[in-house]
Amino acid sequence: MAKEKSGYYGTRRKFWSWGYEGEDNSQDEIRTMRDRVEQRLGIKDIEVLSDPTLDEIELYPSRIKIPRTLEDFCTTEKWDRVVHTYGKGFKDMTLIYRRDFKKAPDVVAYPRDEEDIAAIFDWCGENGYACIPYGGGSSVTGGFWGPERDAFPGVVVIDLGNLNQILEIDPVSRCARIQAGILGPALEEQLKPHGLTLRHIPQSWEFSSLGGWIATRSSGHYATHLTHIDDMVESLRVVTPAGTIQNRRLPASGAGPNPDRMFIGSEGTMGIITDAWMRLQGRVKFRANASISFKSFYEGAKAVRQITQAGLFPANARYLDEQDAKFYGAGDGTDSVLLLGFESADHPVDAWLERGLEICKDFGGVVKQRAGTADNALETSRSGPQGNWRHQFRYLPRLMHTRAAMGIVSFTFETAYTWDRFEEVDTEIMRRVRTAQKEHLGGGIVCRRFSFLYPDGPAPYYSIMAPSTHANSLEAYSMLHDVASDALIELGATITHHHAVGKSFRPWYDKEVDPLFRRVLAAAKTELDPKWMLNPGLIVDKPTGLKIVG
Numbered sequence: 001m002a003k004e005k006s007g008y009y010g011t012r013r014k015f016w017s018w019g020y021e022g023e024d025n026s027q028d029e030i031r032t033m034r035d036r037v038e039q040r041l042g043i044k045d046i047e048v049l050s051d052p053t054l055d056e057i058e059l060y061p062s063r064i065k066i067p068r069t070l071e072d073f074c075t076t077e078k079w080d081r082v083v084h085t086y087g088k089g090f091k092d093m094t095l096i097y098r099r100d101f102k103k104a105p106d107v108v109a110y111p112r113d114e115e116d117i118a119a120i121f122d123w124c125g126e127n128g129y130a131c132i133p134y135g136g137g138s139s140v141t142g143g144f145w146g147p148e149r150d151a152f153p154g155v156v157v158i159d160l161g162n163l164n165q166i167l168e169i170d171p172v173s174r175c176a177r178i179q180a181g182i183l184g185p186a187l188e189e190q191l192k193p194h195g196l197t198l199r200h201i202p203q204s205w206e207f208s209s210l211g212g213w214i215a216t217r218s219s220g221h222y223a224t225h226l227t228h229i230d231d232m233v234e235s236l237r238v239v240t241p242a243g244t245i246q247n248r249r250l251p252a253s254g255a256g257p258n259p260d261r262m263f264i265g266s267e268g269t270m271g272i273i274t275d276a277w278m279r280l281q282g283r284v285k286f287r288a289n290a291s292i293s294f295k296s297f298y299e300g301a302k303a304v305r306q307i308t309q310a311g312l313f314p315a316n317a318r319y320l321d322e323q324d325a326k327f328y329g330a331g332d333g334t335d336s337v338l339l340l341g342f343e344s345a346d347h348p349v350d351a352w353l354e355r356g357l358e359i360c361k362d363f364g365g366v367v368k369q370r371a372g373t374a375d376n377a378l379e380t381s382r383s384g385p386q387g388n389w390r391h392q393f394r395y396l397p398r399l400m401h402t403r404a405a406m407g408i409v410s411f412t413f414e415t416a417y418t419w420d421r422f423e424e425v426d427t428e429i430m431r432r433v434r435t436a437q438k439e440h441l442g443g444g445i446v447c448r449r450f451s452f453l454y455p456d457g458p459a460p461y462y463s464i465m466a467p468s469t470h471a472n473s474l475e476a477y478s479m480l481h482d483v484a485s486d487a488l489i490e491l492g493a494t495i496t497h498h499h500a501v502g503k504s505f506r507p508w509y510d511k512e513v514d515p516l517f518r519r520v521l522a523a524a525k526t527e528l529d530p531k532w533m534l535n536p537g538l539i540v541d542k543p544t545g546l547k548i549v550g
């Protein structure tokens with residue numbers, strides 16, 4: 001039977017920001033955001049650029065003529081090329097507001113199944129085109145920035161959005177086989193009637209995909225225990241230019257290196273993840289949560305460490321320094337704030353919260369808001385400091401573009417390092433960033449929080465904002481980005497805990513990972529992607545002298 005034609009799925013998204021077309025921010029929202037930024041940075045009269053329109057964007061003509069056999073699911077239409085050019089990082093947003101789309105792909109493909117993916121691989125292989133897998137498009141690290149224009153005769157983005165179904169559910173083992181292009185809301189919607197949830201909720205949940213989460217090792221809802229998506233993967237299916245790999249469904253195995261781990265975090269360089277058996281959770285029935293304030297960030301961090309090492313495994317343990325707490329409405333700017341939450345589908349969790357609060361009090365923590373099973377903890381978590389934080393966390397992505405529109409440098413970086421060096425490393429990171437802000441930009445803000453926690457160390461998340469102009473914002477961003485990245489690597493931290501390496505962090509990733517391991521990755525890629533067409537420039541480079549045959 002002939003397959004139906006395929007193209008972009010569902011409501012169109014804005015190419016310049018977060019959200020759907022037509023969901024524009026009101027002038028009031030923009031003004032409030034601008035006033036907030038002016039107040040935080042102590043500057044005035046910021047000029048806010050207007051949102052770009054499709055008509056204003058100029059593209060190079062597509063270099064590719066789509067063959068008849070592929071035209072049912074490939075396109076060279078302008079909107080499709082524009083929306084697939086950039087991710088959602090600060091650099092992406094700034095180039096979008098500069099109307100700079102020199103890197104637009106030539107073709108966007110919307111495969112309907114694995115056969116279509118294999119056909120694209122064959123076609124790209126024969127013609128020397130680069131292939132860029134695309135999930136939700138929420139990368140903030142240049143995950144699908146195309147190669148330089150003259151490096152390949154053509155660039156094809158493969159958008160997996162039509163692979164968006166749950167294919168099988170195994171309620172006994174509590175797992176489901178899920179297609180990789182599904183976005184967070186559709187995934188949970190399809191699991192809900194079965195009383196199950198994946199409960200992987202990165203801030204980008206609304207517009208990021210299962211395949212993207214796996215390809216980038218994203219971190220979601222759980223602050224401890226199941227932090228990364230890695231541990232929720234039971235088995236993967238991956239289509240590569242060399243063939244398809246289907247790993248075996250197993251709860252655990254000691255049979256050699258885990259084959260799934262070859263692809264988890266491979267950032268689209270080794271093949272396209274088409275579906276995965278994922279481990280699920282029962283839907284949450286019991287909750288207990290509290291917000292606790294600390295006079296000193298480092299004293300509070302000691303309480304957080306002890307909670308993590310006590311085996312309590314809170315689902316939520318966001319620990320915000322005083323500025324981060326103020327920005328998110330969880331504090332007044334004088335104290336650091338811990339938002340602590342426990343949850344279960346099976347049993348009350350009040351005792352865990354009780355023990356967590358005892359530990360906080362030992363380190364001078366003051367409980368500001370608290371609720372357990374008897375007090376409707378869900379309601380409480382949606383009001384007061386916890387509710388304010390939750391609201392801002394969900395709402396702010398819709399305003400992410402305004403920083404670029406204002407020409408203000410604003411970005412985040414995240415890492416992880418061990419507790420034994422926590423104060424020393426954190427102090428030095430803060431010092432280096434503040435010094436660079438002061439010396440080169442006349443000032444700025446850096447604040448931090450813990451978003452994920454391990455018994456042997458935290459995963460701190462730093463937010464940076466600094467004054468700049470529309471003309472120099474990218475240079476200012478690059479300078480601060482490099483200072484922060486150098487600090488992480490020199491101080492023995494990781495270049496990323498969950499945002500992935502992408503093109504943004506590639507030079508520092510090379511310093512973090514042993515050269516022999518990188519050669520092993522290159523050898524694996526040569527086997528799986530013999531023509532080196534998948535995501536050129538990410539994670540590994542083609543070994544010098546490697547001849548591409550065919």
Ligand SMILES: Cc1cc2nc3c(=O)[nH]c(=O)nc-3n(C[C@H](O)[C@H](O)[C@H](O)COP(=O)(O)OP(=O)(O)OC[C@H]3O[C@@H](n4cnc5c(N)ncnc54)[C@H](O)[C@@H]3O)c2cc1C
Binds near residue numbers: 214
């Ligand atoms: C507002 C905002 C908040 C964010 N919050 C979080 C957060 O809380 N936690 C977190 O971890 N990250 C977060 N991120 C970063 C981003 O959402 C994650 O990296 C996410 O996992 C990317 O998923 P995606 O489907 O959007 O992938 P994309 O951005 O489409 O792609 C990311 C990379 O994966 C590759 N890829 C995509 N799909 C596949 C596939 N099926 N097979 C092989 N390769 C593939 C792409 O080629 C690319 O290299 C945030 C980003 C934004 C903009």
